[in-house]
Amino acid sequence: MTSDTSIAVPAGSSARRRRSSAGPWRTALVTLRRDRVAMISLGIFLLVVLACLLAPVYEHSVAHTDAFTSNISGTTIVHGKPSPVLAPSSTGLGLGVTPIGPTWDLHHYFLGADGQGRDVMARLLFGGRNSLLIGGVSALIACGVATVLGVAAGYFGGVLDAVLSRLFDVVWAFPVYLLAISLSVVLLTSGLTVGPVHIEGDSLWLPILIIAVIYVPYVARPLRGQVLSLRGREFIQAGVGNGASDLRILRKDVLPNVMPTVLVFLPLMTALNMLTESALSFLSIGVQPPNASWGTIINDGLGLLYTRPMVTVAPGLMIAVTAVTLNLLGDGVRSALDPKARLRGAA
Amino acid sequence: MAMFIGRRAAAAVFVLFTISVLVFLIFFATPGVDPAARIAGRNADPATLMQVRHEFGLDRPIPIRYGLMMEHLFVQRDLTSFVNRGALVIPQILQAVPVTLSLVAGAAVIWMVLGLLMGTAAAARRGTALDPLMMLLGVVGVSIPVYWLGEVVNLLTQSRWHSGLFSWVPPLGYVGLSQSPGQWALHLLFPWLTLAALYAGIYARIVRGEILEALNEDYVRTARAKGLTERRILIRHALRCSLIPVVSLFGLDFGALVGGSALLTEVVFGLPGVGKLTFDSLQNLDLPVIMGCVMYAAFFVVLANAVVDVLYAALDPRVRRA
Numbered sequence: 001m002t003s004d005t006s007i008a009v010p011a012g013s014s015a016r017r018r019r020s021s022a023g024p025w026r027t028a029l030v031t032l033r034r035d036r037v038a039m040i041s042l043g044i045f046l047l048v049v050l051a052c053l054l055a056p057v058y059e060h061s062v063a064h065t066d067a068f069t070s071n072i073s074g075t076t077i078v079h080g081k082p083s084p085v086l087a088p089s090s091t092g093l094g095l096g097v098t099p100i101g102p103t104w105d106l107h108h109y110f111l112g113a114d115g116q117g118r119d120v121m122a123r124l125l126f127g128g129r130n131s132l133l134i135g136g137v138s139a140l141i142a143c144g145v146a147t148v149l150g151v152a153a154g155y156f157g158g159v160l161d162a163v164l165s166r167l168f169d170v171v172w173a174f175p176v177y178l179l180a181i182s183l184s185v186v187l188l189t190s191g192l193t194v195g196p197v198h199i200e201g202d203s204l205w206l207p208i209l210i211i212a213v214i215y216v217p218y219v220a221r222p223l224r225g226q227v228l229s230l231r232g233r234e235f236i237q238a239g240v241g242n243g244a245s246d247l248r249i250l251r252k253d254v255l256p257n258v259m260p261t262v263l264v265f266l267p268l269m270t271a272l273n274m275l276t277e278s279a280l281s282f283l284s285i286g287v288q289p290p291n292a293s294w295g296t297i298i299n300d301g302l303g304l305l306y307t308r309p310m311v312t313v314a315p316g317l318m319i320a321v322t323a324v325t326l327n328l329l330g331d332g333v334r335s336a337l338d339p340k341a342r343l344r345g346a347a
Numbered sequence: 348m349a350m351f352i353g354r355r356a357a358a359a360v361f362v363l364f365t366i367s368v369l370v371f372l373i374f375f376a377t378p379g380v381d382p383a384a385r386i387a388g389r390n391a392d393p394a395t396l397m398q399v400r401h402e403f404g405l406d407r408p409i410p411i412r413y414g415l416m417m418e419h420l421f422v423q424r425d426l427t428s429f430v431n432r433g434a435l436v437i438p439q440i441l442q443a444v445p446v447t448l449s450l451v452a453g454a455a456v457i458w459m460v461l462g463l464l465m466g467t468a469a470a471a472r473r474g475t476a477l478d479p480l481m482m483l484l485g486v487v488g489v490s491i492p493v494y495w496l497g498e499v500v501n502l503l504t505q506s507r508w509h510s511g512l513f514s515w516v517p518p519l520g521y522v523g524l525s526q527s528p529g530q531w532a533l534h535l536l537f538p539w540l541t542l543a544a545l546y547a548g549i550y551a552r553i554v555r556g557e558i559l560e561a562l563n564e565d566y567v568r569t570a571r572a573k574g575l576t577e578r579r580i581l582i583r584h585a586l587r588c589s590l591i592p593v594v595s596l597f598g599l600d601f602g603a604l605v606g607g608s609a610l611l612t613e614v615v616f617g618l619p620g621v622g623k624l625t626f627d628s629l630q631n632l633d634l635p636v637i638m639g640c641v642m643y644a645a646f647f648v649v650l651a652n653a654v655v656d657v658l659y660a661a662l663d664p665r666v667r668r669a
Contacts, residue, residue, distance in 0.1 A: 150539065169358075170365045173652060175607030175644045178625065182370060185629050188376050271490060278492050279611055283626065298495055305498060306506040313502075316495035323490030332485070 037333025057096035135274030146219035156228025392408020466554025488548030497615035557589030
């Protein structure tokens with residue numbers, strides 16, 4: 001896949017990568033561009049991202065509301081007439097309040113209000129930012145760490161491999177949700193202190209790091225297997241025979257060969273991590289108030305499920321749509337780059 | 348073969364031991380986390396804290412506390428809850444296990460049957476509209492949050508259409524199999540379908556992929572050359588060989604579900620299984636119960652992994668030497 005000629009290359013890894021493996025990368029890009037399903041998915045995904053990024057604009061300029069303060073005694077306008085955001089409950093014992101339902105009017109509580117009179121549409125967009133951020137960043141971290149550990153274990157073997165592989169086995173055997181829940185419960189109350197860095201219990205970094213850690217073996221195990229079989233191939237043996245340093249072989253021969261697999265994993269892991277985040281937030285141990293995510297909004301909607309289902313239904317649909325587009329995109333990337341990549345972590 | 352099983356069992360015990368240490372350290376030795384402060388409540392005065400620490404044995408060195416907890420959990424089996432003083436942990440878990448097993452086993456039957464049917468149909472009808480439809484179902488299955496699907500199912504069966512189409516659906520909850528098999532199945536029907544809906548698509552996708560791969564094999568060409576019908580080739584030859592990876596995946600998923608992933612389904616449908624027990628004990632940070640539940644969960648996952656490996660070795664002698 002890569003030549004091992006020692007031509008002086010200008011600094012800058014992207015320039016070098018483009019030079020040394022322009023062929024396969026460009027072919028893959030062309031294949032991906034022709035994949036209509038993947039391109040449509042990418043388009044929808046980018047639309048979701050854009051909409052979420054525009055959350056403050058929607059909040060201030062369109063809905064004229066505040067997504068994070070409760071509006072218990074406020075009124076809004078439905079069909080030109082003022083009506084309260086939270087109306088006294090008309091069912092059962094008449095206790096409590098029922099928030100306004102969807103008005104389908106972008107300026108006034110498009111999707112209705114939640115139990116505290118906050119605009120669900122605005123919260124949906126703000127929550128999406130956090131869900132996407134946590135899914136994306138934790139996928140990047142998980143794939144990054146997994147690449148380093150998996151490649152190191154596969155390439156160097158010996159004690160390092162034994163220790164890392166055992167470690168992967170243990171985290172792997174640990175039911176993912178239980179591990180995430182255990183870590184979240186403990187760290188939420190006290191925050192996390194690593195050396196001089198302290199992360200507060202309500203920081204978004206906590207779910208990001210927890211989710212990243214639990215999914216490292218999913219990526220690292222297949223990568224290790226791949227590197228293990230690469231290690232015996234002729235072009236690597238030739239590199240060793242020519243006296244190339246480990247670092248050089250890793251950088252120029254091993255990494256370019258495992259990068260396609262990592263790239264295939266990235267969109268799929270983003271979807272998986274987003275789902276995990278939403279589950280943790282749903283159990284109220286993920287994103288902490290005042291922050292919101294799609295999972296926390298579903299949780300907010302629990303008590304209103306039978307009266308105002310939109311509070312629950314809308315964020316779930318957003319999660320599903322985003323995850324479907326990411327998974328379809330991942331499928332496209334896989335068939336373009338690495339059709340034989342074994343997913344779901346089979347070692 | 349006996350050697351292999353022995354080695355595999357030793358590895359499983361080692362993994363279980365490591366998990367127990369890991370869980371213990373997460374809950375009892377994370378820097379800045381003080382279980383005594385949780386038990387005593389917020390703003391407890393130092394004297395109370397000291398008393399709580401001593402009473403629960405939290406002032407002893409960590410290895411000893413780990414040993415004590417394991418002894419209570421496995422040897423004397425009399426670990427008690429921190430929150431409901433005197434409540435034994437193990438009977439609670441044993442009571443919850445049948446609920447979780449009922450949920451997962453029933454769902455597994457549904458998703459395996461659906462997955463095999465859909466996957467085989469998609470492979471047999473590749474090139475028609477059925478194929479991409481099945482593929483899409485698989486993607487949707489991995490993309491929908493299970494707890495949300497459960498909520499929507501509840502919304503429809505318990506509220507929106509409850510007075511019409513779904514008037515026969517019982518309220519949320521669980522009825523034991525020995526009490527009333529009919530009610531047991533009726534109460535679990537929608538939890539089963541919810542859980543199975545997510546997995547059926549994934550399995551269909553995998554079955555389809557494996558069959559298509561098998562159809563390219565030499566033995567399929569031989570079968571064709573012998574003049575066997577396509578149906579016979581598909582079912583007796585291609586499908587049969589495709590089952591090996593599917594079964595191994597099934598073992599892992601089953602273990603993972605029994606061991607914790609069913610938690611969300613149990614919470615949403617109000618089923619008093621191990622997942623619900625774990626969730627409830629997490630809400631009030633009842634550490635011994637959490638510890639017990641996690642160990643139970645890990646046991647199932649590790650057991651499932653080991654059984655899958657041994658089955659693989661039984662099927663394929665090459666694995667035994669690896």
